[in-house]
Amino acid sequence: MQFYNNLCDKFQKRIQLLIYLSFILFSIVGLSQEKSISITGKVIESSTNQPIAFATVLIVDPSTSENINGTTTMDDGAFKLNSNISKFHIQFSFIGYKTKTLKDFEIKQGKVQLGTIFLEEDLEQLGEVIVEAEVSKTQFKLDKRIFNIGKDLSSTGASALEVLNNVPSVNVNIEGDISLRGSEGVQILINGKPSIIASDSGNALGTITADMMERVEVITNPSAKYDAEGTSGIINIILKKEERKGLNGSASLNIGTPINQSFGLSLNRRTEKFNLFSQLGVGYRKLPNDRNTINRDLTNNSTLTSEGTEFRNEKYYNIVLGTDYHINENNVITLSGNFAYEIEEQPSETRFNFIDDSENSNWRRTEETEATNPKYQYELQYKKDFEDHKDHMLIFSALGRFFGKEQSSDFNDETLSGTNRDAVQKTRTDFKEANHTFKFDYTKPYNEKFTLETGTQYVLNNVSNDFEVQDLINGVFVIDSNQTNVFEFIQNVLGVYGTIAYEGDKWGIKVGLRIENTDLETLLKNTNESNNQNYSNLFPSFHSSYKFSDNYSLQLGYSRRVYRPRLWDLNPFFNIRNNFNIRTGNPELRPEFTDSYELTNIYSLGKATFNFGVYYRYTTDAIERRISTFENNVNTFKPLNIGTTNATGIEFNGKYPVNKWLIFNGDFNYNLFNRQGDFNGTAIDFNANQWTGRLTSKIKLPAEIDFEVTGNYQSGTETVQGRVAENWFTDLGLRKKILKGKGVLNLSIRDVFASRVRESETIQETFYLFNKSQRGRFITFGFSYGFGKGEAMEYSGQRRRR
Incomplete structure (x- = not known):
């Protein structure tokens, strides 16, 4: 009997659940059938009649005061957005201006045409912003220092190089050379990744202006997230999302x-x-x-x-x-x-x-x-930002480089006095290097204090150096076999990492582990001498910080680093410019x-x-x-x-x-x-x-x-x-x-x-x-x-x- 009663109770609860789900389904269908209402207009500054770019326009539910939809204005102050509800208020706001809310407007054929909306300056709010929020400041994090860019820099039109010159521990000389704590062996990243903009191929950092930049991160002891290859540090420039800045x-x-x-x-x-x-x-x-x-x-x-x-x-x-x-x-x-x-x-x-x-x-x-x-x-x-948190993101990147050199040299030794030292030599070099880096990075903040980072990286490096030396003997050039060979170098590095961090108001800790497998092959083709190495290594990292005060x-x-020999460290054939110091x-x-x-x-x-x-x-x-x-x-x-x-x-x-x-x-x-x-x-x-x-x-x-x-x-x-x-x-x-x-x-x-x-x-x-x-x-x-x-x-x- 008890079994029967339990069965009836379960059946009744499932019927109630089914009715409830059906009600939700019909509600959703009903809402989806409502027609969307288009809202357009332009936001203008009242005293100067100048358009206000990036002003916020929100659709607000009048009964709950919740935001239903929103957008920001264009460079000319114009905006367009849609509402799926028929009863709503429209709210306009911008830093330094009084917020304006429209409650009475006319809907014609599914459209609301507001025309021009004027915003007035809020002098009290503007004063508070200038005092509290407009000065660039340094913020200390677990494994980095963050330089937040305020209006004192962003309103000047200065370049990224000028901004970096204001960052503690960073120096940029008049020629544009960047150093961190006195060393120029610093890696520049844009939004957390290597970029052509920041490469040595030119000086394109000057095309980034201060008002495009949100913050600069300075990392002097990189965590497991970054390459285990050593550098003197990392400077990471984070750009703002809004990109409408003109030429x-x-x-x-x-x-x-x-x-x-x-x-x-x-x-x-x-x-x-x-x-x-x-x-x-x-x-x-x-x-x-x-x-x-x-x-x-x-x-x-x-x-x-x-x-x-x-x-x-x-x-x-x-x-x-x-x-x-x-x-x-x-x-x-x-x-x-x-x-x-x-x-x-x-x-x-x-x-x-x-x-x-x-x-x-x-x-x-x-x-x-x-x-x-x-x-x-x-x-x-490709970068994806998730809506639940500003730092919840996924990034996939591929970066490739190629360098080639075709070189020929003629050397002539001419005796000036004493023993005959006359000699003629010539060399030929055919060099090719290709490097490809593929990265996948995922960052997930679980709340304001806990963050997980994980990802993988695969680096492929392929080099060939064909070097030949010839000596003129009895009027004929003869190959010097002791200094001639084809050197081939292949190195592939696969890395996987994970870090987890806790950061409170004063104290924080971050631990990480990076695993890298290196597969290295070198071959001297003419003599068939090879050196193959395959090794895996663990690179742990640990960071902690304590904020005693704002000052x-x-x-x-702690981090474990590696220096892998480069091509020029391994290649036995280089140059005979001075054949007594080789x-x-x-x-x-x-x-x-x-x-x-x-x-x-x-x-x-x-x-x-x-x-x-x-x-x-x-x-x-x-x-x-x-x-x-x-x-x-x-x-x-x-x-x-x-x-x-x-x-x-x-x-x-x-x-x-x-x-x-x-x-x-x-x-x-x-x-x-x-x-x-x-x-x-x-x-x-x-x-x-x-x-x-x-x-x-x-x-x-x-x-x-x-x-x-x-x-x-x-x-x-x-x-x-x-x-x-x-x-x-x-x-x-x-x-x-x-x-x-x-x-x-x-x-x-x-x-x-x-x-x-x-x-x-x-x-x-x-x-x-x-x-x-x-x-x-x-x-x-x-x-x-x-x-x-x-x-x-x-x-x-x-x-x-x-």
Whole structure:
């Protein structure tokens, strides 16, 4: 009986549920059959009769006060939206203006034509906004610092480079070079991904203006979300969703000495659906490099010296084209491409002198090299933003690069005195490199405090280097088999990561794990020598922060990083420009791994910001870049894995705006390291230290003139085989705004005192080596003109980092 009663109860409940669902279904059908009502009009500022762009228009249910639908106005103030209910109010609002609500209007044939809607300024609200919300501020997060861009910058029309110059720990010099905590090895991302806009192929960042930017994220110790390959940090520029900004751009013309001539045109056109960007550039430059070497054989008491100047002369052409297509408010597709073509000439002349107990010889070696370098890259990205949370997103991206080089060189040795050293050589190089990166990233905030990130990345790198050396023997060119080969390099890296973060009002923690599998193959084709490596590694990360106050935060970070040998580290065939000092790669070189720990104190004292940190880094299979072997007065140097390195250091950087016309930006780094290992059967165990300092002063002079001077210093330090000398140099720049700020005259001088000299010594029992190189002073003068909201900026092509 009880079973029967239970069965009846269940049946009754299911009937009630069925009736309830049917009622909902019929209600939905009934609502869907209501006709949609179209609403149009234009929002105008009452005192000036100017259109108000991006004003908010909402359809409001009068009984519940809930928002039913909404939109924002166009550049001309016009709007259009639809309502699926017949009884509603229409609300208009914009920052700094009084909100206006319409309750009485006429519906004719399913249309509401409102005509012109006037909004009045709200002086009280406007005052509050200026005081509380319009100043750019830095916000501290778990593993990053966020610089939110306020009206003090976004209303000026400044470029992204100018904005970055206001971000703590970031410095942009007058030439546009970006550094983070004093180091230029920084990766620039746009909306969390690599982009052609931010690549070294040009300087298209100047086409992004401050009012297009929402915030800048600075990451000094990247989490497991990012590549395990080490960098000095990441700067991530987040753009606003609204893209209706019109035409922006700049044109630039530069001349300099040594010869440096270039012209660049950057354009950016933003509409409601599309963001079109492009850049054209052409130029010609000469890059001299003075070199001196000493090779001393201590066993045979002989000395070989060389002195000369090498040139790299380049003509280059560059074009960037791309677009962002906004399918709707939550879905964006980006497609862009870049093509560059370089024509190189590399003339050089080196004088040699050889002295021993029985000989004193002098000869001259000249080089004539010609090369063509085609380069191109592409970018494809799809981004989906979910409506439940502003940070809930999915991103798929593909980035590809290709670089080629066809080069031929002729070398001629001419005897000047002593033993006959006459010789003729020629080389041929056919180089091709293709790199493709595919990424999938997903971010899911579960609430305001918990966030999950996950994704995968696949990087494919394929390289072929066909290098041939020929010697003229008895009037016939004969291939030198010892220096000729085809080197092939294939490296594929598959990575998967996941992070989870909790962030409260004061304290937060973020943990992550990245798993990467590396498949590496190298092959010397002519000799069939191969080196295949397949290894998997775990890269954990941990970050925590505590906010003591709005002005002081403490951040703790740990991450495991890897440096995988590049092609030039592995390729045994490189160049014979100086055939007594030959650099080669090492196909058997292994990756080095670093565990990095960092504790940083972040202070904000008024307008000044200071960061003081301590760090510890432990590196295994540490790569020493120049390990020399010496035979017959020939120095052959290549990279080798030499043991481990323990480095402990302190770091300080700060930005202090003394007043409106004077800003100081300084960086200081000191580290004490211990090297342990084995080289040629001899144990290596030594302690050394090194410190670097950098101070930049930015001065605003009368007549809209900006003056900037930067001093750099790097101390000398001990190496496995010898010592590297100290290095110091000074750069300065001068900028004058003209044509109501749309035009800019630039003067930059790099290495003002021609003091940037690189010297190193190798000191061994059987030989001594000395190397010195210097590029000298570079002076560039340029004129730039910005139009639309574009900032006048310097275009200097694909800068070569010195």
